[in-house]
Every structure is written in structure tokens, then in C-alpha cells.
Amino acid sequence: MAISYALKTRTSLRIVVALYILLAFVSFGRVSSLELGRVEGSHSVATLHSEYTSIAAGEIVWLAFEIVPNEGWHSYWKNYGDSGAAPLFYWTLPDGVTAGEPLYPTPHRMPIGPLMNYGYEEPSTLLLPLAVAPDYSGRTIPVSVNVEWLVCEIECVPQDGSWSASISIGNIEFSESARQTFSTARIALPELPIWSSTIDVYPAQSRLKVFVSEAELGTISEAYFFAEGEGITEYAAEQQWAQTDEGLFVDMRRLEGGFEATSGRGVLALKLADGAVRAVEIDAALVLEKATVAGESSGSKPLVQASLPLWQAALFALLGGMVLNLMPCVFPVLSLKAFSFIAANSKTASGRKQEGWAYTLGIWLSFMIIVAALLAIKSGGAAIGWGFQLQEPAFVGALVLLMVLVALSLSGMFHITVGIEGAGQGLASKDGNKGAFFQGVLAALVATPCTAPLMAPAIGYALTQPAPIVFLIFSLLAFGLALPFLALSYSPTLARMMPRPGPWMEKLKEALAFPMYLTAAWLLYVFNLQAGATATLALLVAMIVAVFGVWLWQTFKGSVGRAIAVVLMAGAISAIVYQPLPAPGVAPQGGDATIQAYSEENLSALLNDEETVFAYFTAEWCITCKVNEQVALFTDDTQALFKARGIKLLKGDWTNRNSEIANLLADYGRVGVPLYLLFPKGQSEAIVLPEVLTPGIIADAVNSVT
């Protein structure tokens, strides 16, 4: 039994005393503890243990290095994240003995300001293997190690200490007292890799796919991947996960232009729905998707937020619905609703609640009808996406009429006396629950031009999901839209906070008419592009007739006059709905001869000619597209850059339905526009640009391929 200690550190007397006590044990020939020594650093205490008192040649000696940081301080994992340092071991070992890589317990996240560190705020134990060669001939193994470990609170203090010990060669003898330390340390290690996995690395994102079914793993409530190497994730960015039929996916944000990913190793930390916690080592195969997205090669679809957890998608839908209340085309209508509440202070509380729910129901039903229609058309095989309503000129025409009527009523042209406000719509101005219900319908309808273009990408996510989820998401969207007034109808306190009714309401209403007129003008422009000038003239005439009908209704109280008014209005509306449509696909171009229209044929012809192609997919009703085109695509700089590099532009106009474009969008995992693709010279694999463009983004992409 030859265990000797030689501890050299800059530490306190206490340790020396402890050492003497240990030495006393040794001199009695019985080692009760294989604690090889403790070092009290300024902000942590470290202890080195050996699992064996004696070992045979050819075996592995396990040492344990335990760090106990002071309260509030932390030590680091092997990948420290954004800042810090992993412990460093400087060994002095005899020939025939080699130190292996330390095994680390599962780390934690420790956010510090805008950065993220990985490590331990509690005591942690690293396991250190020393491999003894089978032909090791010495009688003891003299081990000497200098360790440097960093502990930080906000500030960092490096700690260091040296240990030396010698372990005898002979029969394997465990150290009884170290047993507890080692078993605890082994429990804290992540499990060995048990599932196969891959990491798909895209320029700005990476996706860990762990091929384990939900049945095998159980339902999880939290997943986080600690990447061991650089280039997999931005440490401070949120990770998103999803359990799919294929397995567990974790999406991580990557720094574009940052480190190349070289290792797929790491630790996956899981929290299960039943509260259990697991951590598993991952050794994933890297799939470098350098060319970004390719239509044909499998598994390289772009990462739409497909693995957005359901609750997050639901939350976004709810918030999105609430934001819709502030949209220029919705807000005026909602102000009417607000006025009705102001005026209805005399109503009973229960009456108000009923109205609130009737209003919610109106919105919800309208959304459900639109979604059901969409799903029905989709399942029929038609290639459509969100915003499809606006690809239908009849719908756009009807919306123009609706907008104009609402605007005119706001302007004060109609003074309908039956209602508590002047919504102008006969149905919507009826008193009571029925009126509230139709106000909900009206709100949902007027919201459409705003939901379609602005929410297309988010809604696009929902539409890729199974039907129940689609309905759930849209229900929440509807609920979000209804929420402000539902809250108002429930809370007398809120209702009391509304301003007093007065003449100012009239003025405000008149002012709010103008955003409605503008919405109508924009829709008219869309309609004109879709259906052509003749149809637009017909629409305008029909509109004027309809307004005339309303005026007649207002002016003549007699039944004959009103009958004529109804006939006129009905005629005008049916004229709008049934007017002849132009053949699809004749969407007018912007008049710029250098831009070709997108078609598969045009694209492959250009690529065959070894051209670099920038294809953009847009629609007249897509506000995001229009903004991108204004601020990034059709700036002088960008156009000059395209010209200088000889880049050919292809425009896919989705203002009207077009299955070729819809198929291409589907290839890239999209259900709506915008989509921007840059095809490097003659290559069929495109670089996908973000949905929101800046001139810099375009220039960077162009520079990277030309």
C-alpha cells in the first residue's frame, strides 16, 4: 500500500493539517479515503479523488476532479459558450500511462447579459481516465497534475492547484470512501449516445434530428442542445423543438458567416412531460447544406418554422389577432364597436357579456368559413395558399364595395337610426346580439385584406399542419381579434375608462373614413390588375349604383322606393360577383422589358445558357413584397449591381392563381409570397434569401455567387 501525497499549493494551513491527518492514516497502512487532496482556491474548493487504491496494468484508472464554487460563482463545461474557459489539466505521467479526455456532467445554461455561458453553478465532478498500458512495468503509477480552472460570478477568477499521488500496481482495489463520489459523478454524466441523429446545417440555421419516436422517448416539455463544437448554434439564441413523426427536431440559429460546423457532438438535455429529466450524448452526422435549398434533393427543404412548438404558434396567433385590431382597415370598424359600447352604458352587464360573445362568435365563424373553404380547395388538389381569397377578383370587388360603404357611413352619408351607431350595414347595425354577431363578421371581413398579405407567412405555417391544428390556430387568431371587446364587455372598470360620448365621436368617425377609402383604393388597384380596365369600370359603375341604392333606401321610406333600392343594390353586387374574368396568368407586367415572367421553361432555358438568375415571387396584394421591391430590389444600386453582374431577373406574379408558381413555392416549403431565389450560374440549386430584404442582403448574396 503505497499512497503518498505531495501537495504543493498556495493554500491555507487548514489543508496542511488535513494532509497530516491523511498521512497519519497512510502510515497506519490503511487508506480510508482516496481523496488525493483538496485545494481551497479563493473562490472555489477543488478535490481530486481516485477510484482505486491499487490497479492492474492494462486497466483504466479513473480520477474525479470535483469543483465546488463559492455561492453565486460558477465553473464551465468543455464548451463554455460565448465566454469563459474550460478546466485545463497539465499531466506529468510515466511512460505507458496516458490521460484521456475528461467526462463532463450535463451542463446548464447561464445567460449573462446578451451572452450565454454553459457550465455549473453547483458542485460538479469531472471524471478523468488514465489508461495504463498492459505492459506497464512499474510498481507504482506516480501521477502529478496541475489543474487550472476558471470560476466566474460576473467577474472571473482563475484558480489553480497541483496534486501528486502514486497508485500501486497489483490487484484491483476500490477505494470505499470514493465510491459515493464516483457513483454520484456517473449519474450526473449524460447517457451515452443511444439514438442515431443528424444535424442539417444551413447558412443561418441548423436542425438537429434525433431519430427517436415519441412512443419510445415519451412526450417532452423542453429540449435543449448543448453543442460541443462551434458553428452549430448561436449560444444566446432560443432553440425551438418539435416532436414529429420522424423524431425529435431541435432548430437552432446560426451565425451566417460565422464558424464552419465541424462536429455534431454535444449533449441533448430533455425535460419530459411527467417532470423527469434526461440528458443524452449526441454524436450527430453533419449534413452541410451549403447550397442552401434545393428543390429536388430530399430533406433539404428550407426551415420554415415547421417545428415551432404548438403553444408558441398558438400564442403568436392570439397576439397576431390582437395586433389586427390596430390595422388601418380594421381599426375604423372597431371604433364603431367601441362607440356602441360607449353608448350602451345603460345596458345590463349580462346583456353586454352576451353581445361580447355574439361578436366573438361572428368573427370566429367567418374565419372558420374561410379556412374550411381553403382546406376544401386544397384537398381538391388546387395549388393555393393563404391570400387565395384575394386572387379571386369577385372577392376583391366585393371587398372594394364593402370598404366604400363602410367609409361612406363613417363619413356621415348614411344616418341609420335604428342602430346605436352608423355602421351603414343594415345587418351590422341591428341592435342586440344579432347586431354584435354581424359586427364580428364585418370585422373579420374587413380584416381580410390586412391578414392576407401581412400574416401570410405565419398563416402559411398553420396551413402545413393537420386540420385540427389549423382550426385551433385560426380560432385563436379570431379570439385575439375579438379579445379587446370581449374584455370590454366583461369588465365594467374597463368600460368606465372609455371616454364619454359626445360630438367628438362624429368627428373621429369622419376622420377614420379616410384609411378605409385608402384601403378601397388599394383593393381597386389590385382588382384592376387582375381583371383589367373594363372590369374596373364595371366595378366602379356597380359601386355607384349600389351607393345610389343605399341613398334611395335612406331617402324614400315608402315600400316602392325601398324595393327599387334593394333591386339596385342586389343587381350591383351580382354584377360585381358574376362579371366575366380574364384568363388566368395574364397578369400585366411592370412594363420593364428586361424582366421576364417566371415559368419553369424560362428558368431552365436561362440556366442552360449558364446565366445567373434572380427570381422573385410577388403579388400585387402582398405588402411585404411591395416594400421589398421598393427598398431593396428596385433601388438604383441593386439594379446596377444586377446589370454589372449580368444577372437575369425573373418575376413570378402570384396576384392571380398560378399553379406553376404555387408548385415552386411548395418545393421551397412556402405557401405564400414573397420568395426570393438566386440561382448561381447554371445551377438548379438556389440560394434562398430572407423574406425581408435589404440592399445589403441582395448584394451579399450576389457577391457570394459572382
Place this chain on the structure above:
Amino acid sequence: MSLIIAIFFSITALAVPINEKKAPDFVGITADDEEIRLSGFRGKTVVLEWTNHQCPFVRKHYSSGNMQRTQRTLTEEGVVWISIVSSAPGEQGHVSAEEANRLTASRGGYASHVVLDPQGKIGRLYDAKTTPHMFVVDAAGVLRYQGAIDDKPSANRRSLENAKNYVLQAWSELKTGQPVSEAHTKAYGCTVKYGVSEISD
């Protein structure tokens, strides 16, 4: 909704300095109360050094004279060396202009300029994470190196013995017109002590 998210992502994505791309331009106030602009040094290679004189990793390089030697070698060959302090007021490493100058004098620093960045604007522009964190911008204003000062992530002075100084390596390659062989390394050291209130910027 998603539009808002997309804008957020594209903005943060733009903020990252990328090798072989134009280094983000900035205006800084030096300890000598001078206003300097990165683009004003076009024609010269510029080294940016994030520093915090109380950080043990920084202290390793200064107390051993390693950083000063590196600064001297480079500045004598015409390189502009800018040390940047992004510690927020009240945080470790925050210095007033007088303190900064006193430090330069007492440590015998050879930095051409010491820029005070208490709001962390330049630090965030460069996504500086640690002290030290180094960047090398070439004469054309293109970022050519980013990362650690050397390959020994230790606060111990002994680690300097066999260390490979990445900045010296980048400069010796740059001046002979070669590509930088190790252009992106993982920075090590203390967290840059940004002020909390600035995160929303």
C-alpha cells in the same frame, strides 16, 4: 407578426462581422478625447483589441508583456492598434479617460488609440464576446481575422510559452499578401461587461 419577427432576425443577422467582408464602420471617442473613425484608417491595417484591465485573461497578456510586445511589433510596422473598452459604468474594467491613459502609461502599452465604449455600441457592432477578443481589418477595410489572441485558453502566464499568437500570424500573412490561414478562432476570456440597459438596442 412574422414580418416583425423576420425584420428582427434580419437586423440581428446584419450586425455580425464576417471575414472577407467589409468590417462594420464605427466612430469612437478615444481616451485623448479624439474622435476616430475606422474608415479614416483606410490604407493601413487596423487591429481591434477588446480589453478589460481587471480581467485575469487580459492581465495574463499585460503582466507578462505579451500584449505590449504584440502591439509594439505591429505598430512599428505601420499597423494601427485600437484598444476598446466596452465595460459599462460600474462594471469591471470600466475606466475614465484619465484612468485609461494612466493604465497605458503604467503598463507601457503601444496601442495607437484607446477607445471608450461604455454603452457597448462598438462591442455589439462587432459582437465582441470576451476580453481579449481580437479583430484584424486590412488596408481596404475588409475584416481578415477575428477571434482569440492565441491558442492557449488559459489565464496562466505559463501558457504563453508555446502559444501561437493568431494576430501576429495573421499580420505576417497579410503583409506578404497571403490569405490568413487561421482567420476565425474561438475567443476565450472574461465576458465583455456590457451594461444591462443597453440590451434592447
